[in-house]
Amino acid sequence: MSESADTAIIGGGPGGVPAALFLLSKGQSVCLFETTGNLGGTCLFEGCIPSKIFIETAKKVRALKNISNFGIEGQFNYKVNWPGVLKRKETILNRRSQAALSHLKSFPKCRFIDAQAKFVEANKVAYSEGGKDHIVEAKNIIIATGSISFIPPVEGIKEAITSEALLSIDHIPQSMAIIGAGPIGIEAAAIFSQMGTKCTVIEMLPRILPNVDKEVAGHLEGILKKEQAIDLFTGAKVTKIVKTSAAKQVVFDYAGKTQKVEAEIVLVAVGRRPRIEGLGLDKVGIECDHSGLRVNEFLETTQKGVYACGDVIGGYMYAHTATSEGLACAKNILSGNKVKIDYFYPPAGLVFSEPEIASCGLTEDEAEIKAIPFITDKYPYQMDARAQIAASAEGFIKLVVEKTTGKILGVHMIGPDASNLISEAAVLVSSGATLKDLAGTVHPHPSLSEGMVVLARQMLAKFYA
Ligand code: NAD
Numbered sequence: 028m029s030e031s032a033d034t035a036i037i038g039g040g041p042g043g044v045p046a047a048l049f050l051l052s053k054g055q056s057v058c059l060f061e062t063t064g065n066l067g068g069t070c071l072f073e074g075c076i077p078s079k080i081f082i083e084t085a086k087k088v089r090a091l092k093n094i095s096n097f098g099i100e101g102q103f104n105y106k107v108n109w110p111g112v113l114k115r116k117e118t119i120l121n122r123r124s125q126a127a128l129s130h131l132k133s134f135p136k137c138r139f140i141d142a143q144a145k146f147v148e149a150n151k152v153a154y155s156e157g158g159k160d161h162i163v164e165a166k167n168i169i170i171a172t173g174s175i176s177f178i179p180p181v182e183g184i185k186e187a188i189t190s191e192a193l194l195s196i197d198h199i200p201q202s203m204a205i206i207g208a209g210p211i212g213i214e215a216a217a218i219f220s221q222m223g224t225k226c227t228v229i230e231m232l233p234r235i236l237p238n239v240d241k242e243v244a245g246h247l248e249g250i251l252k253k254e255q256a257i258d259l260f261t262g263a264k265v266t267k268i269v270k271t272s273a274a275k276q277v278v279f280d281y282a283g284k285t286q287k288v289e290a291e292i293v294l295v296a297v298g299r300r301p302r303i304e305g306l307g308l309d310k311v312g313i314e315c316d317h318s319g320l321r322v323n324e325f326l327e328t329t330q331k332g333v334y335a336c337g338d339v340i341g342g343y344m345y346a347h348t349a350t351s352e353g354l355a356c357a358k359n360i361l362s363g364n365k366v367k368i369d370y371f372y373p374p375a376g377l378v379f380s381e382p383e384i385a386s387c388g389l390t391e392d393e394a395e396i397k398a399i400p401f402i403t404d405k406y407p408y409q410m411d412a413r414a415q416i417a418a419s420a421e422g423f424i425k426l427v428v429e430k431t432t433g434k435i436l437g438v439h440m441i442g443p444d445a446s447n448l449i450s451e452a453a454v455l456v457s458s459g460a461t462l463k464d465l466a467g468t469v470h471p472h473p474s475l476s477e478g479m480v481v482l483a484r485q486m487l488a489k490f491y492a
Contacts (some may be wrong), residue, residue, distance in 0.1 A: 034360060036059045039066040041066070042173075044337075045353045058138045059138070067127060077116050079379060081116070085217065088275050093418065110197075135328075142156055145305060171337050174299035174338035175302050176189035177297055183268035202225040202274070202292070207229075207230060212294070216228055223486045235251075247380055248261075259483065277384040313333060446474055
């Protein structure tokens with residue numbers, strides 16, 4: 028059977044769904060394919076949301092451990108009920124997915140297809156339903172199929188699990204060796220070390236979180252080692268993983284010697300790669316390189332009329348980036364390629380470590396590469412009233428500012444609630460605000476946000492007086 032739609036969208040995650048809703052709201056007919064039958068994608072089922080549900084439980088455990096700091100004494104006989112944590116996770120995930128599906132289906136011109144789509148021509152995709160093959164012909168197509176864990180070619184790697192599997196693990200492991208100190212590896216260590224798991228992180232590069240401001244990452248590294256008893260090996264090369272009778276052994280080269288660490292679980296978190304298997308892209312001239320589908324500045328692939336967004340095109344693999352790209356694809360379909368995404372300033376990035384890391388715009392290193400003269404300074408949370416009250420006066424805010432204009436190029440934070448505080452920074456950086464603009468605003472006292480204003484005034488006095 029053959030059907031038609033204005034736009035066909037392959038993938039129901041944070042890229043595909045907002046694109047579908049936008050096009051539907053403008054009167055288009057949309058066919059949305061999702062092979063799992065559920066809306067939400069990696070973010071909802073295998074990434075951002077389940078990991079943050081675990082982080083929230085880890086935070087509660089930490090708060091209980093530190094409760095005497097708040098003048099509360101007594102015996103607290105608590106234990107983490109892991110099946111209860113998993114049940115809570117399932118409830119939240121299902122509620123969110125169902126709500127998204129109901130909303131999508133409330134548009135009469137939406138057709139949701141619970142099947143895998145495959146290109147047969149540049150404007151036609153095939154799928155199977157009820158044992159029969161069908162074709163959808165569309166004026167435009169958006170590929171938003173996301174990513175999967177990259178599995179490095181290391182001997183014995185089949186003994187390791189990916190973050191997708193970790194998010195459904197049925198018990199709290201005694202010990203875990205984590206290969207890769209990117210956001211996934213560091214968040215896993217942050218969660219499970221609070222739950223009592225002995226965590227060892229093995230990173231190939233000389234430092235953790237290579238995409239984060241180096242001072243911020245260095246500050247976290249110190250805290251993880253000293254306060255959270257996480258063993259960290261940077262500049263370490265994993266050579267093999269061996270199954271032993273009781274556990275798994277990760278063998279790695281570190282500081283010129285062969286080292287071994289035994290762990291119940293080995294997590295491999297060394298990046299993600301585009302999910303393109305089974306799409307039939309090669310048959311219709313849609314090109315892909317090692318990082319993702321090739322797209323032009325309007326997110327159009329090498330096949331005219333076919334767009335792509337989110338993790339499948341590589342770059343910044345954040346749900347919020349996928350959403351802004353998905354909306355750009357939709358707008359370009361409607362208006363004929365007018366919307367470009369400006370990647371000059373990296374989008375807001377987060378790591379839900381303890382304390383949290385958040386950043387927006389250029390790091391010092393990136394400003395140097397772009398040959399932009401800049402000034403920088405920090406506001407330490409040790410002097411912050413609200414952070415002291417919350418007993419979490421660890422970390423700092425750092426501004427990177429263009430020297431000649433006073434324009435705020437980047438904001439980098441490590442500290443309490445950084446994941447929420449960064450939104451103000453996103454507005455400042457994206458609107459081209461200057462130190463003077465920020466210094467001239469009134470922020471409430473006592474609040475974690477006032478450090479931004481204090482820092483702006485400090486920098487004006489220090490560099491421009
Ligand atoms: P990543 O690419 O960000 O980090 C992987 C790390 O593994 C790097 O530091 C790399 O040097 C290291 N590595 C690579 N090969 C190695 C090896 N053989 N041995 C040891 N170390 C090795 O990847 P990730 O942490 O898996 O995250 C994947 C994507 O998901 C990223 O784009 C990330 O930004 C995104 N993500 C975002 C969040 C968030 O926003 N909070 C959370 C998790 C993941």
